[in-house]
Structure formats: C-alpha cells, structure tokens
Amino acid sequence: MSWLSHNTHMEEWRDQGIVLAVRPHAENGAVLSLLTEEHGRHAGYVHGGQSSKMRGILEPGNLVSVAWGARIADNLGAFTMIEQERHVTAGLMGDPLKLGVLLAACSLCDAALPEREGHAGLFYGLLALLESMDNELWGVVYVMWELALLRELGFGLELSKCAGGGDSERLAWVSPKSGQAVSEEAGAPYKGKLLPLPNFLKSQKGEVTDQEILKGVELTGYFLKHRVFIQDSRGIPEDRLRFEERFAKYVDRQEREDLEESIKQDVKG
Amino acid sequence: MTRHDGPLDQLIRALAALPGLGPRSARRIALLLLTNREKLLNPLIHALEQTAEHIRNCETCGNLDMITPCRICRDTTRSYRTICIVSGIADLCAVERTGAYKGQYHILGGVLSALDGIGPDDLRIASLLERVRPGDVDEVILALSATVDGQSTAHYLTDKLQDVTDVKITRLAHGVPVGGQLDYLDDGTIVTALKSRAVL
Numbered sequence: 001m002s003w004l005s006h007n008t009h010m011e012e013w014r015d016q017g018i019v020l021a022v023r024p025h026a027e028n029g030a031v032l033s034l035l036t037e038e039h040g041r042h043a044g045y046v047h048g049g050q051s052s053k054m055r056g057i058l059e060p061g062n063l064v065s066v067a068w069g070a071r072i073a074d075n076l077g078a079f080t081m082i083e084q085e086r087h088v089t090a091g092l093m094g095d096p097l098k099l100g101v102l103l104a105a106c107s108l109c110d111a112a113l114p115e116r117e118g119h120a121g122l123f124y125g126l127l128a129l130l131e132s133m134d135n136e137l138w139g140v141v142y143v144m145w146e147l148a149l150l151r152e153l154g155f156g157l158e159l160s161k162c163a164g165g166g167d168s169e170r171l172a173w174v175s176p177k178s179g180q181a182v183s184e185e186a187g188a189p190y191k192g193k194l195l196p197l198p199n200f201l202k203s204q205k206g207e208v209t210d211q212e213i214l215k216g217v218e219l220t221g222y223f224l225k226h227r228v229f230i231q232d233s234r235g236i237p238e239d240r241l242r243f244e245e246r247f248a249k250y251v252d253r254q255e256r257e258d259l260e261e262s263i264k265q266d267v268k269g
Numbered sequence: 270m271t272r273h274d275g276p277l278d279q280l281i282r283a284l285a286a287l288p289g290l291g292p293r294s295a296r297r298i299a300l301l302l303l304t305n306r307e308k309l310l311n312p313l314i315h316a317l318e319q320t321a322e323h324i325r326n327c328e329t330c331g332n333l334d335m336i337t338p339c340r341i342c343r344d345t346t347r348s349y350r351t352i353c354i355v356s357g358i359a360d361l362c363a364v365e366r367t368g369a370y371k372g373q374y375h376i377l378g379g380v381l382s383a384l385d386g387i388g389p390d391d392l393r394i395a396s397l398l399e400r401v402r403p404g405d406v407d408e409v410i411l412a413l414s415a416t417v418d419g420q421s422t423a424h425y426l427t428d429k430l431q432d433v434t435d436v437k438i439t440r441l442a443h444g445v446p447v448g449g450q451l452d453y454l455d456d457g458t459i460v461t462a463l464k465s466r467a468v469l
Contacts, residue, residue, distance in 0.1 A: 090456070
C-alpha cells in the first residue's frame with residue numbers, strides 16, 4: 001500500500017502573506033497571489049473568492065494568514081484557510097497618493113518577483129512600507145523600498161561613491177548606464193544625460209521635500225523600466241506608471257500654489 | 270462541436286454560458302422549454318427577439334432603453350445639474366431603486382483594473398468629460414464600489430474632472446450599513462467608518 005500513501009500525500013504549508021492581486025475565476029472562485037514570508041510570491045485558488053465575505057479580505061495590501069495545499073507541489077493548489085490579520089487597504093482608500101503607492105508596490109511585486117522564491121526581506125519591507133503610511137515620510141520609505149526591490153532582483157544601485165572617481169561627499173547624479181552615483185564635478189559635462197540623485201539618498205542627507213521624493217520615484221522608475229521590465233512585453237505595471245504621473249501632478253500643483261502664495265505675500269508686503 | 274451536435278445541444282451550450290447555470294441546469298431548462306412550447310418557449314423567443322431588436326445603449330449616459338436618449342435622460346422632472354457616475358447598469362438600477370436620487374447618470378462601463386487589462390480608454394471617460402465640460406453641471410457624484418479598483422477609478426476621475434472643470438465632486442459615504450451591528454462588521458468597514466466619522 002506504499003504507492004497509495006505516496007499518492008495521497010498532500011503538499012501543505014501555513015504562512016502569512018500580503019495580498020498582491022486577485023483574479024476572478026469562473027463564477028465564484030478566484031486565483032489569489034500573495035507575497036508570503038517564507039514561500040515568496042505564491043498563487044493559489046480560493047473557493048468562493050468572489051463572495052461578499054471574502055471580497056473585503058482579498059483586497060491588495062491586506063495581511064492574511066493562509067494554509068495552502070496541493071496534491072503535487074507544482075500544481076496551482078488552493079488556499080484552504082484564509083484569515084485576516086491586518087486590514088491595511090480600508091485606511092488608504094480615501095487618499096489617492098497612498099492608494100497609488102499601495103497599488104504600485106503590490107503590482108510591482110506581482111509582476112517582477114519570480115514565483116515560489118523566498119524573499120523574506122521584501123515581505124517585511126512591504127509590511128513596513130504599508131505600516132509607514134501614517135508617517136509623513138511615507139514617500140521616502142516607498143523610494144527606499146523600490147531601491148530594495150531593485151537590489152533583490154539583482155539590479156541594485158551603488159549610491160555611496162562616485163563612479164567617476166570624484167568626491168563621494170558631493171554626489172548629485174546617477175548614471176543611467178551603470179546605476180552608480182556621480183559627483184557634482186565629475187557629472188557636470190554629462191548633466192543632460194544623468195539622473196538627479198534625491199537629497200535624502202546622498203551621503204550628506206539633505207532636506208526631504210516632495211520634489212526630492214519625486215526625483216527618487218523617477219530614479220527608481222527609470223531602472224525598473226530599463227532593467228527589470230525591459231524584456232517584459234507588458235512593460236512596467238500600469239499602477240506604477242499611474243502613481244508616478246499622479247505624484248508629479250501633485251508636486252506641480254503644490255509648486256504652483258506655493259508660487260501664488262508667495263506672490264500674494266509680496267503684493268501685501 | 271461534436272458529431273451529433275444538433276440545435277438542442279447548441280441551446281444547452283448557450284444556456285450553460287449564462288451566469289449561475291451549469292450544463293445540468295442548462296439541460297433541465299432546455300427540456301422544460303421544449304416541453305412547454307406555448308407557455309414558455311414561444312414567449313421567451315418573442316421577448317429575446319424584441320429585446321435584441323429594440324433595446325440599445327443611450328448615447329448620453331450609456332443606460333439601456335428602447336429610445337436614445339433614454340427615459341432618465343429625457344425626464345424633465347430630474348435635475349440636469351447633478352450627474353451620478355456608476356460603473357454599470359446594475360449599479361444604476363440599485364441607486365434608482367432607492368428613489369432618493371433625482372439627477373442624471375453616467376455609466377462608465379466598468380472600473381480601471383490593471384489585472385483585467387481595463388485602462389482609461391476602455392471606459393466612457395471621454396464622453397463624461399464632454400458632458401461636464403460646458404459648465405451646466407454643479408455636482409458629480411462618484412458612486413463607485415468601495416474596492417481598491419473602484420476607489421482608484423474614483424481618484425483617477427477626480428483628477429481628470431479637475432483638469433477640465435471646477436465642478437463639485439463628491440463620493441458615496443463608506444462605513445456602517447443601516448442595521449449593521451459593530452461586532453459583526455469586518456475590520457475594514459470599521460476603519461473606514463472611523464475615518465469618515467461625522468460631527469453631530
């Protein structure tokens with residue numbers, strides 16, 4: 001009877017994960033994609049995944065405890081138990097920028113990470129990012145998380161010293177070719193071709209403003225597009241593009257309002 | 270198609286493609302229709318023919334009606350200065366059922382969803398901007414689902430509307446449903462209700 005016990009053996013595990021995406025399947029089911037702590041990005045079928053009870057739990061960004069099982073390890077398998085641990089999404093729905101970050105981060109993980117390959121660091125990084133949403137520095141945390149994602153995928157940037165042998169205390173640019181920082185003097189002749197390095201990533205740490213965060217989002221966006229998604233016919237996820245566009249628009253509006261305010265002050269003065 | 274694929278099999282397959290029906294239910298319905306031709310099959314054929322021939326999408330709001338613009342768009346007792354944006358016709362029916370809203374509608378035809386490949390060009394956003402642009406509208410109500418996709422669509426529409434007009438943009442409240450007991454609600458609903466609490 002040993003062949004029977006072998007055949008009936010189920011592959012099973014329990015873990016916690018962050019919901020990345022939910023794809024409806026047939027009338028009531030769904031295919032759920034999670035970033036788990038120990039099993040990396042992992043998908044599985046959820047019976048009744050489109051039910052009103054499950055829909056609130058299976059929103060991107062929510063932390064859940066799951067049990068996964070399959071007859072053979074290579075199968076899609078099914079999540080046999082899903083319990084909500086932390087509801088992150090509901091608190092962010094009213095804020096377009098924070099909701100944009102949530103969707104961008106989840107869609108990047110879903111599109112870029114190889115399946116079933118452990119990335120515990122990224123899991124905790126994403127958790128920290130989602131928990132930092134009430135902090136005013138959430139934009140900086142997001143840029144740092146994208147840098148960590150690039151590093152995890154093998155496209156880490158070297159931002160601590162100058163690629164051109166210049167002064168590493170006065171870094172101002174990043175080379176789009178090598179992904180290395182370039183000092184102000186060494187980069188001066190190639191200014192138009194280099195990417196600006198945001199203040200908060202420089203060794204001397206400057207002021208954190210929305211403009212600097214936008215520089216960071218554009219910097220990581222460039223390398224995501226030209227390194228991670230260069231071979232992907234779908235390109236960089238739509239949610240990430242939309243977040244960058246919305247953030248740029250927000251910064252532009254802020255600048256305009258500040259300018260109008262200063263003109264008003266001048267007129268009053 | 271199988272070798273013995275006749276009209277009955279085609280009917281069963283067509284019925285089985287409908288939501289909520291599997292092959293067994295489809296077969297049962299097909300046989301019931303065929304055994305009650307006068308009472309069930311012929312009226313159904315007639316209704317289907319009439320629907321296919323006469324029902325069309327309203328060119329203004331996207332609703333289904335026999336005339337275009339539809340009855341809601343033509344109704345002079347309704348306010349033309351408020352537009353309620355819904356994702357589908359089922360949502361329009363849900364709002365209309367309450368009888369609490371007496372303005373116009375605009376049906377988007379879905380919500381933005383990167384996973385399903387639904388982008389801004391797949392929704393009726395351009396026609397919405399055209400409707401709102403002339404300045405005849407005072408308020409746009411975003412009546413979209415309280416899901417990530419629904420709310421990201423709402424934010425996207427807010428951006429687009431603010432680019433072309435200074436119309437007042439509102440959204441439906443999120444929170445405790447009528448008759449809902451707090452200890453039975455999910456965490457997400459309570460979080461949203463707390464965030465959008467109102468001063469008494």
